[in-house]
Amino acid sequence: MLTSEDNRRLTQVGPGTPLGKFFRRYWIPAAVLEEIGEPGGAPVRVGLLGERLVAFRDPEGKPGLMKExxxxxxxxxxxxxxxVGGLRCLYHGWKMGQAGKIxxxxxxxPDTRMKAVLTHPAYPVQEAGGILWTYMGPADKMPPFPRFPWMDLPADQLLVVKMHQDSNYLQGLExxxxxxxxxxxxxxxxxxxxxxxxTGAGWQSISDLMSDGAPVIQVEETPQLMRVGAIRKTADAGMSYVRTTEWVAPFYTHIATGPHESQLFKAWLPIDDNSCFTFYIHHDARKKLDVPAIYGNWGHRSEPPHYRTAHTAQNMHLQDRKMxxxxxxxxxxxxAIQDRAVQESMGPVFDRTQEHLGTSDKAVIFFRRLILRKLQEMEEGKELPGTAPGLDFRQRAASVYMPAGAPWQEAVRWIEAQEAGLKDPLPKQEATSV
Ligand code: FES
Ligand SMILES: [Fe+2]
Known part of the structure; x- marks a missing residue:
């Protein structure tokens, strides 16, 4: 459980809140590019970290993001x-530029001084991997742009799915x-x-994990944020089935998938304290994605402008008791709908003074403590996780069979060896953990 105060610190994202300040120190998704596809097209509303913004692409193709x-x-x-250069208000014709000038x-x-004195909040943007990214923090604290390898894949090897969720981001992320x-x-x-x-979705691994319903969970901090391992027993006492998840600050994760399977990167993006978008970013560096199978298994297909599916708390997420x-x-x-059903069923922001955490919640507990510590370190002016210059963003998660007792942190080395057709990983070059 958490105290009410800590629950607030971990769930409130508006301007000036500790977590709101923390999230604003990172590049984060603002929209998918299909929303602003047409130069000179309609601006779209964007709710982000408790702020109401509009995203647009001006007639010359330059994207912008400003206060609504x-x-x-x-x-x-x-x-x-x-x-060209900004948005003009319908009411009295004021024109606001992409860089925040009026x-x-x-x-x-003509000689009004208001133009020189007033500004209109606008945020820097970058396009990458089918997403419009933004940085909403102080200019002097802007971190390097996190260049994830999936951003450079061809269109048929990358699928960005955005889905609305009626709950605080932390319920989803957890x-x-x-x-x-x-x-x-x-x-x-x-x-x-x-x-x-x-298997049709390229994900044998989701059925492999059914071998053991009480995995041993391990967690450690990394320069990007943290790493989670789940070690499961298998029918062969000499082998473990290990799944590892890599976390990148502030709310990104690589989800475990097996050898030769398509991979999944997720972002939990707070719209405000009571709602969020999940970005499911499916990618495969080796082959085209089977998009119908992915939608079929996850059920997360959604459309602009709202990116909602038909499933809601009001209709019990279309739960079928006979099924x-x-x-x-x-x-x-x-x-994806199963996850959202339980997470939305908790209400917009669950009162975490009421929970009873157990052994299976080890990574949840670790994450909360880690973020609370990072909020404190931010106030002390320390460097934040995932922001160091030159940091490696080529991590991957793993789902792999490996000898029982082998270090769980080496799951990626095992999966890479198996993908290369080797029985064992090559000798280790350097330590992977901190
Ligand atoms: S309200 Fe926008 S120009 Fe007057
Ligand atoms: Fe799930």
Whole structure:
């Protein structure tokens, strides 16, 4: 459990809050590029860290992100005219530039001083991997852009799926810190069907984990943030099934997938304290993705502008009680919807003074303590995780069989060896953990 105070510190993301300041020290996704595909097209509303913004692409193709409401009397710039260099408000014609300057105030006298004095909050943006990224923090603290390798893949090897969630981001993120839950929430009763289904999505590994519903969980801090391992027993006492998850600050994770399987990178992006977007970024450096199979297994297909699916807390996420008898554990279809069903069922922000954490929550506990410590270190002016110049962002997660007793942190070396057709990993070059 957490104290109320710590629960607030870990869930409130608005400007000026400790976590809001922490998240603003990183490059984060603001929108997917399909939302602002057309130069000169309609601006789109973006809710991000408790702020209301608009994203747009000006007629010359340059993207921008600025506060939604006009600095004059507050009309929404989502209605505005999209012009070269910025947005013009419909109400009295003020034009706000992409860099935060007010370029024109046509209803004011030509010599008005207001233009020089006023600014309109706008944030720097970068396009990469099908996503518009932004940095909302102090200019002098901007970290290097995290160049994840999937950003450079061809379109048919990369799938960015954005899905709205009616809960605080932490409820979602903690699902990815929780290696034991798939044995229950994501279980299909017919193992053969499950195996075939996930194999179709390029994910044999999700059915492999069903071998042990009480994995041993290990956690350690890394320069990027943290690493989680889940070690499971198998039918062969000499072999373990190990899944590792790599975390990159502030809310990114590489999810475990097996040898030759497509990989998954996720972001938990707070819209405000009560809602978030999940970005599922499916990628495969070797082959095209099987997109229908991915949507089929995860159930997360969604459309702009709202990126919601038909499943809501009000309709019980379309839970089917008959399917719970002869189909699957949850009665809900799609792993992403199963996750969202339980996380939204907790309410917008769960009161964590009421929980009772156990052994399976080891990584959740570690993450909370780590972030609370990093919030303190931020106040002390220390360097934040994942921001050091030259940091390696080519990590991957792993899901692999390896000898029982071998260090769990070496799962990636084992998976890479198996992908290279080797029986054992090559001799180690250097330590991977800190
Ligand atoms: S409210 Fe935007 S110009 Fe007046
Ligand atoms: Fe899950």
């Amino acid at each position: 409401h006009c600095p004059h009397r507050g009309a929404s710039l989502a209605y505005g005219r999209n012009e 370029l024109e105030m046509p209803a004011e006298p 699902g990815d810190l929780d290696p034991a839950h798939p044995n229950y929430l994501h279980r299909d009763f017919d193992e053969a069907v499950a195996r075939q289904s996930w 719970m008898v002869d189909g699957n554990f949850s009665g809900v279809i799609g792993a």
